Amino acid sequence: MKTSTIVKTVLDFDVAEYVTAARVAGRRHLDPALRGRMADLYVDLHALLTGSPATLDRRELRVLRLAELALQSEWKLAARTGEGVEPGGPEGPRGTRYQPYSNVRLLNHALGTRRHASDAVVERHCRQALKYLVDSWLGYERRTVRGEETWGQLDLPTPRESEERLSRLEALRAAMRPWPALLDPGPAPPPRWEDYLGEAGRARILEYLINLPQSSKHEENVFLRVIHLTEAATSGILARTVAANAWLESGGYGAAVRCLALATELALLQIDIMLVLRRTMSVESFLGFRKDTENASAIQMASAQTLQIHLLGVHPRKVEALGGIEENAFLLLYLNRHFQPLRSLLQRLEETDETRPVFAAARELDEALFRWRRLHLGLAHRYLPKDVMGSGGTVGAPYLSGFYHDRIFDAEGRLFPHPVPLAMPPIDERVRARSVFSPLN
Numbered sequence: 001m002k003t004s005t006i007v008k009t010v011l012d013f014d015v016a017e018y019v020t021a022a023r024v025a026g027r028r029h030l031d032p033a034l035r036g037r038m039a040d041l042y043v044d045l046h047a048l049l050t051g052s053p054a055t056l057d058r059r060e061l062r063v064l065r066l067a068e069l070a071l072q073s074e075w076k077l078a079a080r081t082g083e084g085v086e087p088g089g090p091e092g093p094r095g096t097r098y099q100p101y102s103n104v105r106l107l108n109h110a111l112g113t114r115r116h117a118s119d120a121v122v123e124r125h126c127r128q129a130l131k132y133l134v135d136s137w138l139g140y141e142r143r144t145v146r147g148e149e150t151w152g153q154l155d156l157p158t159p160r161e162s163e164e165r166l167s168r169l170e171a172l173r174a175a176m177r178p179w180p181a182l183l184d185p186g187p188a189p190p191p192r193w194e195d196y197l198g199e200a201g202r203a204r205i206l207e208y209l210i211n212l213p214q215s216s217k218h219e220e221n222v223f224l225r226v227i228h229l230t231e232a233a234t235s236g237i238l239a240r241t242v243a244a245n246a247w248l249e250s251g252g253y254g255a256a257v258r259c260l261a262l263a264t265e266l267a268l269l270q271i272d273i274m275l276v277l278r279r280t281m282s283v284e285s286f287l288g289f290r291k292d293t294e295n296a297s298a299i300q301m302a303s304a305q306t307l308q309i310h311l312l313g314v315h316p317r318k319v320e321a322l323g324g325i326e327e328n329a330f331l332l333l334y335l336n337r338h339f340q341p342l343r344s345l346l347q348r349l350e351e352t353d354e355t356r357p358v359f360a361a362a363r364e365l366d367e368a369l370f371r372w373r374r375l376h377l378g379l380a381h382r383y384l385p386k387d388v389m390g391s392g393g394t395v396g397a398p399y400l401s402g403f404y405h406d407r408i409f410d411a412e413g414r415l416f417p418h419p420v421p422l423a424m425p426p427i428d429e430r431v432r433a434r435s436v437f438s439p440l441n
């Protein structure tokens with residue numbers, strides 16, 4: 001296709017029609033012709049953007065780059081899987097499924113987790129997004145209870161589950177009241193990509209473009225909301241952890257304490273978010289939509305794996321799991337002696353009156369994240385039938401119990417050494433180092 005035709009086709013694409021179609025019956029039932037058109041357009045657009053699009057002005061480029069994120073998701077989901085499909089062949093598979101299923105690249109766009117964004121800016125955007133997403137979820141649940149919601153209404157929670165969910169969401173919202181807010185996205189998805197740019201566009205991306213469940217089951221919609229909230233909190237924690245490490249390396253102890261404290265605030269919130277799921281979603285509902293998500297597993301969640309590595313280093317038992325996920329294999333490059341996670345930085349730090357607050361702040365963050373991992377392991381035990389594999393291809397709960405207790409401090413508050421220091425395994429030559437944030441954006 002000619003450049004001008006590609007640009008025109010992208011600009012004329014009706015975003016509202018796509019969102020509405022995906023919402024009506026679930027993304028799994030999206031008209032194959034529409035998905036096929038989006039997938040083909042992605043291929044052309046990708047080629048255009050990776051070439052030298054010198055003829056395009058800045059505004060056009062911004063629109064095309066945003067559209068590329070959404071089109072890529074459909075291109076990935078259009079890939080065929082299973083027998084007879086050649087790995088690396090034109091039909092698929094096209095990367096792992098968690099990223100397109102959850103539309104993580106679009107979410108990261110709304111969070112502004114770009115290479116040069118400061119930790120303060122990323123954290124502010126994450127808080128705005130968290131506040132928006134909780135509000136949006138609360139609205140969705142309230143409309144459902146009143147019988148006014150128009151999508152995602154299959155297999156509703158019981159009145160008791162809804163009541164508890166509403167009260168937990170209200171508590172979360174109250175805790176976020178002083179946080180900065182996003183602009184109102186408006187009552188319906190706008191038709192042009194351009195409307196999803198800039199400050200106003202951020203809430204529109206969060207409201208209309210990222211939450212596109214495979215089915216119209218209410219609880220799958222909720223599951224995706226929990227994933228997005230966890231992603232947003234994790235990015236904020238990661239931004240502040242990376243900054244704390246940098247301050248520690250340069251002796252800025254006061255600033256490191258502040259960064260760790262802000263990270264802990266988000267880590268505690270992340271527990272409350274997961275508790276909404278744990279306390280209000282039945283096992284039957286979870287199993288009712290699990291198949292629809294196919295093999296989208298948060299083991300492929302790059303932000304969470306990156307955070308773990310900046311805190312603890314690469315765990316020896318994770319090498320295989322990380323290396324086995326094409327998009328995350330670059331994380332093994334952190335297995336080098338120049339990289340110092342928080343654990344190593346603390347081990348080299350002498351405990352004095354000046355540094356004691358750093359240890360105290362790190363202990364609180366470590367404890368909050370440990371509590372989240374323990375809660376998550378409990379989910380795997382509760383929601384997955386015994387001996388069932390995880391959707392990420394691991395042995396499930398036993399995989400998680402292999403290292404959920406690996407942490408910076410032991411129960412008495414003493415520093416834990418790194419399990420076993422490792423050398424870098426041979427890494428495929430196509431793997432390239434990437435910046436901490438939005439490695440795939």
Ligand code: HEM
Nearest residue numbers: 227230297298299304379380383390391392393394396397
């Ligand atoms: C009932 C709900 C859930 C169950 C039963 C569950 C189960 C599992 C299992 C079995 C794994 C191991 C990898 C695999 O083979 O898939 C895993 C990994 C993971 N899950 Fe979940 N999960 C649930 C919800 C969530 C949610 C809502 C999030 C938030 C984003 C999440 C984040 C993660 C992360 C970050 C990992 C990677 C852990 C690691 O490699 O250390 N999970 N989950």
